[in-house]
Amino acid sequence: MIKSLYVRVVLTYVAAVSVGLISSFLLSQFVVKSYGDQFIANLQEELTRDVAILEQGIRSNGIEQAGALLEHKGYAKKYDIMLYDSSRVMKVINGEGASDLFIISDQVVRFVLNGETYRGRDVSPSELVIGLPYEEAGSRYALFIQASEGSMSAITTKLLIFALVVNLLVGCVIIIIGAKYLVRPIRGMKAATEQLARGEFDINLEWSSRKDELGQLARRFNYMASQMQQLEGMRQTFVSNVSHEIQSPLTSISGFSKALRHNSLSEEDRVRYLSIIQQESERVSRLTENLLKLASLESQHHPFSPRMYDLDEQLRQVVVASEPLWSDKSIEWDMNLSRTKIKADEDQLNQVWMNLISNSIKFTPAGGQIRISIMKNIGSIEVRITDTGIGIPEEEQVKVFERFYKVDKSHTKSKSGSGLGLAIVKKIVSLHGGTVVLQSNPDTGITVIVTLPHVIS
Known part of the structure; x- marks a missing residue:
């Protein structure tokens, strides 16, 4: 199977030329075979008729006036006149030189000198030459009139033009058919791009099964369309999630703000409502802060300042900073942190450990355990954070790194969070x-494995 568009184009061109040449040859042969004899016969009749006129004029005006007679009758380009004397020496009366188109043998010359008339058709139907006995001033001559090379070249030129026209027509037909086959997918892609411009991403180019470059382009185009369709779905989901995450706390703030207007509220309820308003305001603030942080990370202008520092000490500091979150839950810590130098952006990795350790604390029940360890490999550093929390179903583990994705689809506030933390981490x-x-633990909980390049400098 031809897998290259380049080869297809070359073969189409070769086929057009080859088929055109073969067709020209066969049609030319057919024309010559079908009409050649009739054409030669017509030329012989024309030559016989013209020779009768020329013979009469030559006998009346003399052999020396034969050239002028040809010019006067308009036959100069059609015929050549040759004269043989009794010694069979040729004298060209008209023409640049002796014509090689029809070779006149010595036997034929003697035949005409003996007073006989020679016609080429007596030897070959295609010989356009006539020999006439001629006497002048008591001398006997053999006068031959034959079709000139120019007239025969004109016939050959016409036949060649006919062959070229046939070749051109056949080649054009093949090229048109081939071009239609080659251009049709490109037209389809043009229409598909117009669909994409209109926001229609449900596109599947049917010729993607082809093995050539157009097939590869179609497969890439289908893939691009599917990715754009997914992006559009993600955009809609993103807008929906942002709207939900913002609308929920705003609704709470609005509702409790209205409740605070009632004078009948007790001081205890008033403090509780204000506390809820504050929590929801902080929730909106964290959401917008995370959205801005994620947008900044995805831009090409976010600052990235790697330097050498102690990774083990950074992890210890994050655990200490998180004490208000885990002290009330009596969580047990098991840290195996060997001294480790790493070259990275310290502020950004601090955000990673804060998010991951906060999640572990959040989902680990009271009296649970969290283990943090560092493993140094060749060219990489592996940080493992293992908890004994509620765990995550295996089918959900890849999706948790998506924006706003929550294992709890109800978006309840029992485990507060915007669903952006792990997206920022990734x-x-x-x-x-x-x-x-x-990774899921054998019993409960989850293990987060972060692998980073280990650059020693």
Whole structure:
């Protein structure tokens, strides 16, 4: 199977030329075979008729006036006149030189000198030459009139033009058919791009099964359309999630603000309502802050300042800073942190550890345990954070890194969060050339594995 568009184009051109030449040859042969004899016969009749006129004029005006007679009758380009004397020496009366078109043998010359008339058709139907016995001033001559090379060349030129026209027509037909086959997918892609411009992403180009460059382009186009369709879905989901995440706290703030207007509220209820308003305001603030942080990380202008620092000490400081979150839950810590130097953006990785450790604390029940360890490999550093929390279903573990994705689809406030923390974690780790994955523990809980390049300098 031909897998290259380049080869297809070349073969189409070769086929057009080859078929055109073969068709020209066959049609020319057919024309010559079908009409050649009739054409030669017509030329012989014309030559016989013209020779009778020329013979009469030559006998009346003399052999020396034969050239002028040809010019006067308009036969100069059609015929050549040759004269043989009794010694069979040729004298060209008209023409640049002796014509090689029809070779006149010595036997034929003697035949005409003996007073006989020679016609080429007696030897070959295609010989356009006539020999006449001629006497002048008591001398006997053999006068031959034959079709000139110019007239025969004109016939050959016409036949060649006919062959070229046939070749051109056949070649054009093949090129048109081939071009239609080659251009049709491109026209389809043009229409598909217009669909994309209108926001219609449900596109599937049917010729994607082709093995050539157009097939590859169609497959890439289908893939691009599917990705754009997914992006559009993600955009709509993003807008929906942002609207939900913002609308929920705003509704609470609005509702409790109205409730505070009632004078009948007790001081205890008033304080509780104000506390809820404050919490919801902080929730909106965290959401907008995370959205701005994620947008900044995804831009090409976000500052990235790697430097060498102690990774183990950074993890310890994050645990200490999180004490208000875990002290009331009596969480037990198991930290295996060997001294480790890493070259990275300290502020960004601090955000990663804060998000991951906060999640572990949030979903680990009272009296649970969280383990943090560092493992140094060749060319990489692996940080593991393992908790004994509620865990995440295996089918959900890849999706938790998507924006606003929550394992709890109800968006309840029992476990507050915007669903952006892990998306920020994955983006920061990716910017450092690392990876982050989740693993389910045998019993409960989850293990987060962050792998970062280990650059020694």
